[in-house]
Amino acid sequence: MGFRTDISERQRRFGDELRRLRNAAGLSAAEIGDVLGMKGPAVSHTEAGRLGLNLERLNLWLDACGVSDPNFRASMVTMCQSNGKGWWTEYRSHVVPGALDLAEFEAAGTAFSNYQTHLIPGLLQTRAYSEVIHEFADKKVEFRVRRQQVIIAENAPPFHAVIHEAALHMMYGGPAVMRDQLNHLIDMARLPRVTIQILPFDCTVYASTDTPFMLVHGPHSRLDTVVLENPHGSTYLGDPEGVAAFRRKFDRIKGMALPPLDPGAPGPSPSLRDSWGMIQHVRYKLLGR
Incomplete structure (x- = not known):
């Protein structure tokens, strides 16, 4: 060979x-x-x-x-x-190798813990939002949308996202695109295995929240993988100590974030500051734009 x-x-x-x-x-x-x-x-x-x-x-x-x-x-x-082949194979000439690697890891994942700073997580993006991020490159947008099947399919693995409030205020695509994107977050939170929290601006504890990452839980805990995003692509971290550090980091971040988005709640409560109320507040401000 x-x-x-x-x-x-x-x-x-x-x-x-x-x-x-x-x-x-x-x-x-x-x-x-x-x-x-x-x-x-x-x-x-x-x-x-x-x-x-x-x-x-x-x-x-x-x-x-x-x-x-x-x-x-x-x-x-x-x-x-594994031969590494899947639905992502047909996009080999349209996306970078790191994107193909991520799709392969996601296909084998048993759960996902995702933290994002200035962007809505890829698995939660609308097509219009993704078009702006990918500069209207059709195949890249299509690839992003195909990736989302991993959390909306029947018997999908759990997906827990913590999104920094900054991502809600970025006007990628303009107010209409962002309103639809915020509505989409609410819709996605209705899925039984999707959890969404917002980390607010006024969080007073520092927990190294500047680096976006996703913890892909493998079929065995020893095969958990951290995917770190950076301007030059993605970095994959698999050493046990490093992965354990990011597990602790995600646990700390979700503990600092607002209570999870609950679209089934009757409405934002003055007595409870939560992710549902935060998104509704930002969405209301967008109505005037």
Whole structure:
């Protein structure tokens, strides 16, 4: 098998997990290679995602590293055998590789924890809002809309979004687009497994809330992944300590945010300041524009 020239984030993450398991077991690349019938350099290339691994060798690797958790073993088998193809494959020539990686991770996700600062989360955007963000690039907008199926499909995994109040005030596309976008947030909050909170401007606690991120919960907690957004694309974080830090960060942010949006409530309550009231307040101000 030849070396891969384009390594997906799933393939990279699979290799990282193999390396972490080997290091935790105190085995060198040469030692695990002896178990698998591979040379040390081939082991290193496998851990870097440049080489694949067949199922027999994967099971030998897991056995040698003392992995007994059946759920984790099954999740590693799934990652190993995946061909990386899905609905997103048809957009390969229209979006950046990082977007394809995100769609693949979302397809395997069991829950999502998303924090956004100046944008409405992608999975909650209207088409008109997304058109402005993507500068009316039809295929990119279509791709964004297709991604949203992951949280609106039957038996969709839980999706919890905390949105900074700043995102509600950005006039992307103008007042009409933003009014529709705020209405859409209310509609999405009616879905049984969608939770939306607003982090207000007047929050008095600092919790490093300047970086947007999404925690994609994997089929096993050891395979949770943090996707960090930056001007040059997305960065994927999978090391246990880093992921745990972002779990704590999201827990803290949602604790600082207003109570979740509840469209079933009779209306904003003067005695309770919540996300529903915040969105209604911003929406009311937009009516005069």
